[in-house]
Amino acid sequence: MNVDGKKYRTIWLAEDGASVEIIDQTRFPFAFETVTLRTMEDAAHAIRVMQVRGAPLIGATAAYGVALAMRADPSDDSLDAACSALLQTRPTAVNLQWALDRARRSLIPVPAENRMEAAYILANDICDEDIAINMAIGMHGMELIAAISSTKREGEPVNILTHCNAGWLATVDWGTATAPIYMSHEGGIPVHVWVDETRPRNQGAFLTAWELGHHGVPHTVIVDNAGGHLMQHGEVDIVITGTDRTTATGDVCNKIGTYLKALAAKDNNVPFYVALPSPTIDFSLSDGVREIPIEERGAEEVSRMTGRAQSGSIETIDIVAEGSDVGNPAFDVTPARLVTGLITERGVLEASRQAIAAAFPERVRASA
Ligand code: MRU
Numbered sequence: 001m002n003v004d005g006k007k008y009r010t011i012w013l014a015e016d017g018a019s020v021e022i023i024d025q026t027r028f029p030f031a032f033e034t035v036t037l038r039t040m041e042d043a044a045h046a047i048r049v050m051q052v053r054g055a056p057l058i059g060a061t062a063a064y065g066v067a068l069a070m071r072a073d074p075s076d077d078s079l080d081a082a083c084s085a086l087l088q089t090r091p092t093a094v095n096l097q098w099a100l101d102r103a104r105r106s107l108i109p110v111p112a113e114n115r116m117e118a119a120y121i122l123a124n125d126i127c128d129e130d131i132a133i134n135m136a137i138g139m140h141g142m143e144l145i146a147a148i149s150s151t152k153r154e155g156e157p158v159n160i161l162t163h164c165n166a167g168w169l170a171t172v173d174w175g176t177a178t179a180p181i182y183m184s185h186e187g188g189i190p191v192h193v194w195v196d197e198t199r200p201r202n203q204g205a206f207l208t209a210w211e212l213g214h215h216g217v218p219h220t221v222i223v224d225n226a227g228g229h230l231m232q233h234g235e236v237d238i239v240i241t242g243t244d245r246t247t248a249t250g251d252v253c254n255k256i257g258t259y260l261k262a263l264a265a266k267d268n269n270v271p272f273y274v275a276l277p278s279p280t281i282d283f284s285l286s287d288g289v290r291e292i293p294i295e296e297r298g299a300e301e302v303s304r305m306t307g308r309a310q311s312g313s314i315e316t317i318d319i320v321a322e323g324s325d326v327g328n329p330a331f332d333v334t335p336a337r338l339v340t341g342l343i344t345e346r347g348v349l350e351a352s353r354q355a356i357a358a359a360f361p362e363r364v365r366a367s368a
Contacts, residue, residue: 001168001182003032003214009173010057011064011127013120018071020064024051025169029210030314037061040069040082047089047096050201054170055244055280056130059095062086063123066103067116074115079107091293092253092331093244098279099126127172133277134174136345141180141240141275142187144341144348148237149189157190157218159237161227164198164255165207166242166275176275177240178211180343185217193219194230198255200301200328224257228264239265239272240343246274246281248364250336250351251288256329262338271340274351278344278360283367286353288333299326 001008014021020037026049027033035051037043043065046052052061069082083100090096103122110118148158164170166177174182184191193212198204205221212219222230230236239261245253252258252274265272285291303320320326339351349355357364 001173001211001215009127009131010169011052011060011172013124020061020068022046022052022061023169025053025207026051028169028206030308037064037068039072040065040085043068044086044089047086053203054165055093055095055242056134056171056176056277057169058090058093059099059279060123060127060130060172062089062096063099063103063119063126066100066107067119067123070107070116070119074112076108076112079104079115090295092295093280094282095244095277095279102126130172130277130279131174133279133345134171134176134179137176137275137277137343138174138179138183140345140348141273141343142183142189144238144271144273144343145180145184145191146187146189149184155190157192158184159192159194159235161194161196161230161236161239161261162208163196163204163224163239163241163258163261165203165211166254167208167211169207169211170242171277175211175242176277176343177242178208179275180240181212181217182215185215191217193217194227194236195219195221196224196227196257196261197221198257199224200297203255227261228268231264231268231270236265236268236270239270241272241274243274243276243280244331245285245288245292246276246342247285247288247291247336248281248283248356248367249286249288249353250339250342250356251285251292252276252334252336252339252342252351253288253292253294253331254334256332259332259334259338262334266338272334272338273341273343273348274334274339276342276344278346278363281356281360281363283363289335292331292333294332295330297328297330299328302326302328
């Protein structure tokens, strides 16, 4: 997408053709900075500390991490070590495992002297495919927004609520939940986005608001608890979120708080859609609540807040009473029964085993 007139992806090969550039998402919204990844360890670090985050971008970074490892040492042992180190970085987003499985499967048969080149080509392919997937999600999702828009008065916006950041910063480009929003906006459909701030890391307030602002998409940042109230008052037409892992049965794991939005949406007859690129489907799982590993992150994310002080300096302050225990589960699971539909690259599907299997039969076969 464009940042101040310059076209960016979130990850790209540096001019030296070897190292990899990323946008440092820990610096948003106060600074736009890039970081160079030169080794597999740099890539693992970037995922772990969330310089890159969002399920599809985690997968793409891991693929480049494998390429960097193959550059240093293309042996089988190095490939195995890289895949296992990268897999440890974050537990919930299944795109990480998907990208590493794909890398391992395609590189093992390649002779060591050609592995480095093959690994870079694969990482680049994964990035290009992610963009194509997100554009297809955007086209399908735009139809849903257009249908709602056709019920409104001329010029009245469709109000879309989103949680966390499933925007272009979470992918290689376009985003998943935001792709239908960007396409609608560019296609002349008036939209307005309710952006959940998404405590504790504020991906909504820091990232989604920044993205939408740079694209001129009208939006309003709200506290995480405001969604139910807005739905009760008819101010939300549709909810669209992303996902980090969706089971074969359509249970959706996403940023903590998504489940509560789905409950509120159900109670208020607001359609609740999930933008789902197929690499985010885990065909080995059937029960999201019991089977998806939920990342528990550090207490300091909850007990501290970072922001820009009136003086202009970036400061971190404590916001929890001293001595209190703090918990920080980073994701939750919305059961399929609360999901109106899954917006995939192959169309909008019911959140059910049958619909998912019918849309992605080759993935079902591969997982058998
Ligand atoms: O902890 P994060 O910021 O990596 O969590 C990201 C999300 O929950 C996104 O909604 C999800 O990865 C989908 S991104 C297209």
